[in-house]
Each structure stands twice: as structure tokens, then as C-alpha cells.
Amino acid sequence: GQNIDQPTEMTATEGAIVQINCTYQTSGFNGLFWYQQHAGEAPTFLSYNVLDGLEEKGRFSSFLSRSKGYSYLLLKELQMKDSASYLCAVRDPSGGGADGLTFGKGTHLIIQP
Amino acid sequence: NAGVTQTPKFRILKIGQSMTLQCTQDMNHNYMYWYRQDPGMGLKLIYYSVGAGITDKGEVPNGYNVSRSTTEDFPLRLELAAPSQTSVYFCASSYPGSADTQYFGPGTRLTVL
Numbered sequence: 001g002q003n004i005d006q007p008t009e010m011t012a013t014e015g016a017i018v019q020i021n022c023t024y025q026t027s028g029f030n031g032l033f034w035y036q037q038h039a040g041e042a043p044t045f046l047s048y049n050v051l052d053g054l055e056e057k058g059r060f061s062s063f064l065s066r067s068k069g070y071s072y073l074l075l076k077e078l079q080m081k082d083s084a085s086y087l088c089a090v091r092d093p094s095g096g097g098a099d100g101l102t103f104g105k106g107t108h109l110i111i112q113p
Numbered sequence: 114n115a116g117v118t119q120t121p122k123f124r125i126l127k128i129g130q131s132m133t134l135q136c137t138q139d140m141n142h143n144y145m146y147w148y149r150q151d152p153g154m155g156l157k158l159i160y161y162s163v164g165a166g167i168t169d170k171g172e173v174p175n176g177y178n179v180s181r182s183t184t185e186d187f188p189l190r191l192e193l194a195a196p197s198q199t200s201v202y203f204c205a206s207s208y209p210g211s212a213d214t215q216y217f218g219p220g221t222r223l224t225v226l
Binding site: 004008033041042043044045048087089100101102103104105106 | 171
């Protein structure tokens with residue numbers, strides 16, 4: 001089966017750093033994605049990891065360890081507009097669905113002044 | 114480019130009614146997907162298509178049908194609406210490739226009473 005776990009909710013302070021963890025157990029693996037979703041809106045792409053290591057993109061970084069089935073999303077210099085849900089998703093070709101993704105339930109991040 | 118567009122934005126159906134959710138993309142993507150998102154849950158794949166004339170079931174296909182007569186359009190049909198189909202429906206598209214992300218439409222919020 002496929003299982004993706006991430007915390008339900010996190011709170012952080014404006015200007016600080018926050019790390020959102022994601023663990024996964026899937027039959028196959030062909031990449032891990034992070035999406036941002038503001039309330040009432042569509043998910044938008046943040047990052048993609050297929051090899052172990054850190055991918056940095058501005059204030060956002062994502063890390064992957066395939067042997068541990070683990071990823072995290074790191075957000076630096078937090079801004080109020082970063083308040084959103086962050087979705088971890090794994091592409092598992094063995095699960096069918098072509099490039100269809102299996103999503104975690106999302107982490108609701110609250111930024112406080 | 115408009116990207117991925119969906120209509121309608123909102124709809125209320127009575128039990129047993131039918132409707133079609135429209136999805137169009139102008140990025141010439143081969144792959145298209147339908148997901149549903151229930152409150153506090155991750156997105157679940159309903160159906161997907163890898164090209165015109167080719168569709169296949171995802172994780173939660175029961176109660177839905179799709180067709181793909183053109184590259185651009187991927188409508189989702191609900192034949193006999195049930196309260197369990199109350200959800201937000203997202204259409205997405207991608208160009209197949211290991212690093213390519215999925216682009217999501219704005220969603221259709223459906224309530225079945």
C-alpha cells in the first residue's frame with residue numbers, strides 16, 4: 001500500500017524558520033513533490049526531489065532521503081503570506097495512475113506576527 | 114496561456130442528479146488528471162488520461178466517468194450524484210517527464226444535498 005504522513009498543523013513566527021516533515025511508504029518511487037495550497041485555492045508547485053539531498057529555491061528548500069523514506073520542506077524568513085497548507089506527494093509508478101501523485105493530508109502552517 | 118481552466122466554480126446538486134465538470138488546458142499537455150479533495154484529507158486521484166482516447170481509473174473512480182476526445186479537454190461526469198460526492202474537484206495536467214510537475218485548475222466546489 002501507499003502511506004504518506006505529515007503533521008496536521010504547525011505554528012511559526014514571522015521572520016523565523018520552519019521545517020515540515022514528510023515520511024512515506026510506497027511500493028515504488030519516482031520523485032517527491034511539495035505543493036503549497038492557500039485556503040480555497042488550487043495547489044501550486046514548490047519543489048521536486050528525485051535524488052537524495054537538498055534542493056534550494058529561494059526561501060524554500062526541500063530535502064530527500066530515499067533510504068529513510070523521508071523528506072522535509074524548509075521555509076526561511078517566514079512571511080505572513082506563507083500561511084497555507086503544504087502538501088507532500090509521491091509519484092509511484094507501480095501504483096498505476098501514470099504520473100498520478102499520492103498526496104499526504106497536508107500540513108496547515110500558521111504564521112504569527 | 115490560461116493554463117488549466119475548470120467550470121463551474123460552484124455547484125449544488127440534488128441526490129440522483131447528473132452533471133459534467135469541465136476541464137480544459139492550453140499547454141498541449143498529454144497527461145490530465147481528476148482529483149477530489151475532502152476537508153482534512155489529501156487529494157485522491159479519480160481518473161487520469163495519458164492522451165486523447167486513452168483514460169484509466171485512479172484510486173477512487175466509483176460514481177464517475179471521463180472521456181478524452183481531444184488533447185485539451187477532459188470532462189468528468191457524475192451520473193447519479195450522492196452526498197458522498199460532496200467535495201472539491203481539481204483537474205490537473207502535465208507533460209510526461211520525471212521532473213515535470215502537475216499544473217492544477219482552480220477547482221470546482223460541489224455540494225450534493
